[in-house]
Amino acid sequence: MSAFTRIFRPALLTLALFGGAAQAALVPPQGYYEGIEKIKTGENRFRCESAPKPYTGALQFRSKYEGSDKARATLNVASEKAFRKSTEDITTLEKGVSKMVGQYMRDGRPQQLDCALSWLGTWARADALMSKDYNHTGKSMRKWALGSMSGSWLRLKFSNAHPLAAHQAEAELIEKWFARLAEQTVRDWSDLPLEKINNHSYWAAWSVMATAVATDRRDLFDWAVKEYKIGVNQIDDQGFLPNEIKRRQRALAYHNYALPPLAMIASFAQANGVDLRAENNFALQRLGEGVLYGARDPRHFAERAGEKQDMKDLKVDTKYAWLEPWCALYHCVGDTLERKQDMQPFNSFRLGGDVTRVYDPNAESKK
Numbered sequence: 190m191s192a193f194t195r196i197f198r199p200a201l202l203t204l205a206l207f208g209g210a211a212q213a214a215l216v217p218p219q220g221y222y223e224g225i226e227k228i229k230t231g232e233n234r235f236r237c238e239s240a241p242k243p244y245t246g247a248l249q250f251r252s253k254y255e256g257s258d259k260a261r262a263t264l265n266v267a268s269e270k271a272f273r274k275s276t277e278d279i280t281t282l283e284k285g286v287s288k289m290v291g292q293y294m295r296d297g298r299p300q301q302l303d304c305a306l307s308w309l310g311t312w313a314r315a316d317a318l319m320s321k322d323y324n325h326t327g328k329s330m331r332k333w334a335l336g337s338m339s340g341s342w343l344r345l346k347f348s349n350a351h352p353l354a355a356h357q358a359e360a361e362l363i364e365k366w367f368a369r370l371a372e373q374t375v376r377d378w379s380d381l382p383l384e385k386i387n388n389h390s391y392w393a394a395w396s397v398m399a400t401a402v403a404t405d406r407r408d409l410f411d412w413a414v415k416e417y418k419i420g421v422n423q424i425d426d427q428g429f430l431p432n433e434i435k436r437r438q439r440a441l442a443y444h445n446y447a448l449p450p451l452a453m454i455a456s457f458a459q460a461n462g463v464d465l466r467a468e469n470n471f472a473l474q475r476l477g478e479g480v481l482y483g484a485r486d487p488r489h490f491a492e493r494a495g496e497k498q499d500m501k502d503l504k505v506d507t508k509y510a511w512l513e514p515w516c517a518l519y520h521c522v523g524d525t526l527e528r529k530q531d532m533q534p535f536n537s538f539r540l541g542g543d544v545t546r547v548y549d550p551n552a553e554s555k556k
Contacts (some may be wrong), residue, residue, distance in 0.1 A: 215401060216460055216461060217402050218514075220550060221343050223294065223348060238304075241278035242278050247322035249323060250272055250276055251268045272326065283538055283539070285305075290344055294344055305345075318335075319373060331373065332374045335399075336541075339396060341542055342403050342541075343402060346360075367404060370396075371396065371409050378390050386423065394417055395540075397416075399541065421451065427493075436494070438496040442500075442501075444476065446508070451476070452513075477519075487503075507537060509535065510544050514548060533545050
């Protein structure tokens with residue numbers, strides 16, 4: 190039993206007994222209720238690979254910026270290679286589950302669902318990724334993985350096809366593991382000094398938000414909203430995040446990287462009656478507009494950061510997956526809408542897969 194349950198169960202019981210105004214169950218945005226696109230029959234070419242080995246060791250990983258100065262913006266090729274190798278099983282799980290869930294939502298083949306559940310169940314039974322022995326990169330991998338898995342899980346949990354109805358015991362096992370990971374993520378990323386709160390905290394908050402809805406945990410939801418507010422209240426009048434400006438030549442890239450978790454959190458909050466769009470004078474909208482402008486003319490970012498901007502990531506369409514929830518929040522029109530449509534569909538395993546199908550399901554028919 191978690192500490193939260195021990196502390197708050199009496200209060201919850203009192204509400205239930207005396208008809209208090211208990212809060213409604215947490216829900217995702219409407220697009221997560223999609224059914225199976227088209228159930229395919231005939232030959233099944235899908236083959237379930239063995240699950241990657243559950244990672245139960247210390248979450249001590251080298252940083253790809255190892256040896257860099259305080260800007261943490263110069264890639265260390267050898268360290269990145271070592272990082273990729275040591276985290277390979279974790280990333281394989283994230284990408285594999287996202288892909289299988291996406292395939293299942295399109296094709297409806299039971300083998301795809303069974304395989305995804307088998308992979309997640311294997312890691313849940315091993316209590317993987319729960320080590321208390323971790324460094325910054327290690328706790329970062331934990332929250333990234335949790336966001337990927339919970340984001341994909343939401344598509345199964347809330348689909349109007351009810352794919353988990355026949356797998357309740359396995360689903361309960363997996364969701365309990367998600368909840369433990371989320372509780373540890375809260376401990377990992379709480380109470381940081383403001384100068385240390387950057388995109389990592391936003392991604393942690395997204396992973397906790399996704400898990401909050403998947404497990405109907407209001408305490409986790411509230412923590413994610415709190416962290417979101419801390420994040421967007423860092424955005425200044427010009428749409429800059431001071432702790433991302435510190436990344437110098439990668440300042441614009443990291444502003445862009447900060448947007449997916451923030452936009453997803455705001456979208457999920459809105460689905461549950463919490464409107465965060467106007468926080469800090471519409472700061473999230475200001476951030477997105479600034480990044481879109483900077484992607485076309487980065488001089489403003491270069492002046493603020495003091496260096497010419499590295500534009501490599503800004504040329505990759507999938508890096509703009511945040512446009513789907515962001516445009517749902519702020520109703521994009523004109524040039525912004527055209528840019529979104531030109532780059533669709535957006536698929537981001539760290540956001541749970543095909544975000545275009547969730548937020549703009551008719552996108553393909555518009556092209």
